[in-house]
Amino acid sequence: MAARQYKAGMKLKSAVCDTQIMVLRVPAEPLDLRIGGAPALAGDEAGDGATIDPALAGGSLTGKRYTDAEETMEFLCTKGGEGTITVAGREIGIKQAKALPSSD
Amino acid sequence: MNIFMLLEMAADAMPDRVALVCDGESLTYGELLTAAKGAAALAIARGAERLAFLDINGPAAPVALFGAALAGIPYVPINYRLTEPEIAALLERVSPALLVSGRSAVPAGISAIAAGEFLALAKAGGGEDLVAPDEERGIAVELFTSGTTGVPKAAILRHDNLLAYILGTVEFMGADEGDAAIVTVPPYHIAGISAVLSSIYAGRRMVQLPNFDAGGWLALARAHGISNAFLVPTMLQRIVEHLDATGEQADLPALRALAYGGGKMPLPVIERAMALFPGVDFTNAYGLTETSSTICLLDPEAHRAAAQSDDPAVRRRLGSVGRPLPTVELAIRDEDGRLLGPGEAGLVFVRGDQVAGEYHGLGRQTDDDGWFPTRDRGWVDEEGFLFLDGRADDVIVRGGENISPGEIEEVLTSHPAVAECAVVAMPDPEWGEGVAAAIVLASGAQAAAEELQALVRGRLRSSRVPQAIRFVDELPYNETGKLLRRVIREQFAA
Numbered sequence: 035m036a037a038r039q040y041k042a043g044m045k046l047k048s049a050v051c052d053t054q055i056m057v058l059r060v061p062a063e064p065l066d067l068r069i070g071g072a073p074a075l076a077g078d079e080a081g082d083g084a085t086i087d088p089a090l091a092g093g094s095l096t097g098k099r100y101t102d103a104e105e106t107m108e109f110l111c112t113k114g115g116e117g118t119i120t121v122a123g124r125e126i127g128i129k130q131a132k133a134l135p136s137s138d
Numbered sequence: 139m140n141i142f143m144l145l146e147m148a149a150d151a152m153p154d155r156v157a158l159v160c161d162g163e164s165l166t167y168g169e170l171l172t173a174a175k176g177a178a179a180l181a182i183a184r185g186a187e188r189l190a191f192l193d194i195n196g197p198a199a200p201v202a203l204f205g206a207a208l209a210g211i212p213y214v215p216i217n218y219r220l221t222e223p224e225i226a227a228l229l230e231r232v233s234p235a236l237l238v239s240g241r242s243a244v245p246a247g248i249s250a251i252a253a254g255e256f257l258a259l260a261k262a263g264g265g266e267d268l269v270a271p272d273e274e275r276g277i278a279v280e281l282f283t284s285g286t287t288g289v290p291k292a293a294i295l296r297h298d299n300l301l302a303y304i305l306g307t308v309e310f311m312g313a314d315e316g317d318a319a320i321v322t323v324p325p326y327h328i329a330g331i332s333a334v335l336s337s338i339y340a341g342r343r344m345v346q347l348p349n350f351d352a353g354g355w356l357a358l359a360r361a362h363g364i365s366n367a368f369l370v371p372t373m374l375q376r377i378v379e380h381l382d383a384t385g386e387q388a389d390l391p392a393l394r395a396l397a398y399g400g401g402k403m404p405l406p407v408i409e410r411a412m413a414l415f416p417g418v419d420f421t422n423a424y425g426l427t428e429t430s431s432t433i434c435l436l437d438p439e440a441h442r443a444a445a446q447s448d449d450p451a452v453r454r455r456l457g458s459v460g461r462p463l464p465t466v467e468l469a470i471r472d473e474d475g476r477l478l479g480p481g482e483a484g485l486v487f488v489r490g491d492q493v494a495g496e497y498h499g500l501g502r503q504t505d506d507d508g509w510f511p512t513r514d515r516g517w518v519d520e521e522g523f524l525f526l527d528g529r530a531d532d533v534i535v536r537g538g539e540n541i542s543p544g545e546i547e548e549v550l551t552s553h554p555a556v557a558e559c560a561v562v563a564m565p566d567p568e569w570g571e572g573v574a575a576a577i578v579l580a581s582g583a584q585a586a587a588e589e590l591q592a593l594v595r596g597r598l599r600s601s602r603v604p605q606a607i608r609f610v611d612e613l614p615y616n617e618t619g620k621l622l623r624r625v626i627r628e629q630f631a632a
Contacts, residue, residue: 042139043139043272043274043298045272056139056143058305096147096150096151096310096311097147097151097309097310097311097339098310099305110305112143112146112147113147113150131464132464133309133312134307134308134435134437134463135395135397135419135421135435135437135438136308136319136336136340136342136366136368136395136397136421137307137368137397137399137421137423137425137431137432137435138319138329138332138333138335138336138337138368138397138423138431138432
């Protein structure tokens with residue numbers, strides 16, 4: 035599948051594992067976004083029966099934010115799974131944010 | 139985006155963890171999710187376009203907040219301390235709505251249900267197949283401002299704004315399973331909304347205390363092994379006074395973090411509180427309804443550094459509201475919009491995804507670049523710590539000169555006999571406005587007006603000297619600790 039255009043607020047799921055993510059921030063150009071090696075699915079799209087790429091089974095964690103090295107994009111993992119999140123073949127990692135004291 | 143997602147994530151990851159406790163009743167995250175779905179189904183069945191809440195805090199409040207989100211309608215908590223005519227006027231504005239309240243007399247279009255019955259119906263289920271709407275820029279919450287300067291404005295908080303705040307500041311399941319936060323702020327206050335969202339996303343059990351008193355707070359905090367608390371300054375002051383008056387030990391071994399905000403914290407109170415709770419992390423949070431709660435934090439490290447420092451510039455940071463969140467930008471500008479540098483006092487502007495800055499009927503108040511005028515006055519020091527200096531509306535304009543009450547109040551409270559004071563404008567035939575001061579003397583202390591005037595004259599310009607001084611028993615505050623300067627102004631104008 036070719037790259038596609040995403041926008042903030044879109045909910046996506048993996049075709050090959052339990053991972054679900056929500057788009058927080060993306061660049062204007064289309065992205066080749068995959069989870070566990072298979073293109074991420076939007077809404078009620080169904081997968082093509084592919085299985086997880088063992089080389090991309092590093093897992094995702096609920097509640098973590100994922101971003102590329104340049105922080106041009108950000109996704110929230112709303113449900114963790116087995117697959118690694120990649121964009122254009124590059125793994126995107128957990129955003130390291132300074133822990134803030136609770137203020138509520 | 140929809141804030142309902144926060145509850146779904148929590149209920150999915152920790153369904154059996156206790157989410158909230160109030161008066162012997164408790165709900166797990168799984169039960170809270172079920173109840174929120176039931177509440178949404180109920181609101182939809184009643185044709186509600188808003189879910190309003192007019193009651194003291196309790197489990198029904200978070201159920202209504204998330205129920206409204208799932209139903210795709212705004213949640214509108216209303217201040218139950220308002221007068222009868224004020225409440226009636228607000229209810230007209232929220233119709234058609236489902237109203238959680240024990241009231242029987244309601245305007246047309248309002249379907250009222252008592253909190254107990256609402257909760258029971260919600261917990262009984264329904265709405266299992268509902269999906270939280272993902273409407274672009276959907277409204278999550280409408281909060282009426284306190285209306286100190288006129289008819290209350292309805293501030294709009296969109297799902298995007300609240301989510302930006304929570305995702306930017308709270309670590310999902312960041313709380314330990316045993317952690318518990320005591321919630322004393324009322325449901326109609328922005329801090330009451332953010333307490334629910336933060337606690338749920340962090341996985342921190344909420345223990346609700348609907349009616350605050352110092353002794354009751356301490357007893358409840360001990361009984362539930364409270365680890366986190368948020369207080370408005372007046373509440374912390376009452377707790378400090380209670381401990382000092384009774385000689386009682388704080389005795390809260392589980393308490394790790396105490397955050398405060400919602401009004402100006404008197405320096406002696408925070409200093410005394412830090413002494414009474416030596417192991418506790420104190421955080422000062424500054425925020426507005428229009429900014430989805432906290433925008434600046436004075437963190438525990440800064441509290442300790444300030445309290446231990448001999449450097450006056452560091453020491454005075456105990457009276458600062460700290461630095462902006464990493465996700466919020468801050469700027470100080472003068473009246474003409476010119477950007478000001480460190481040490482220069484002006485108007486506080488903020489920008490960020492959590493900043494809503496809009497009202498019903500008035501639209502967005504941000505400028506073309508997204509900057510929102512808080513209408514607070516302030517300045518930042520060399521390291522970016524923000525010091526607030528009252529509201530823009532509180533500035534006294536004497537013969538064309540802008541005088542900020544804050545600097546005069548600081549001088550007056552430095553007098554040992556002055557416990558508290560408020561400086562306001564009073565009508566003056568010659569200058570347009572003059573400086574007036576209401577003073578609360580420390581218990582058993584005495585000071586003459588002339589002595590206080592001489593003190594100000596010695597430290598500031600002569601235009602700052604209060605031309606009228608009144609000694610009063612107490613200053614007027616609202617229930618969340620906001621000083622009601624309007625009331626004092628009216629007294630001087632009379």
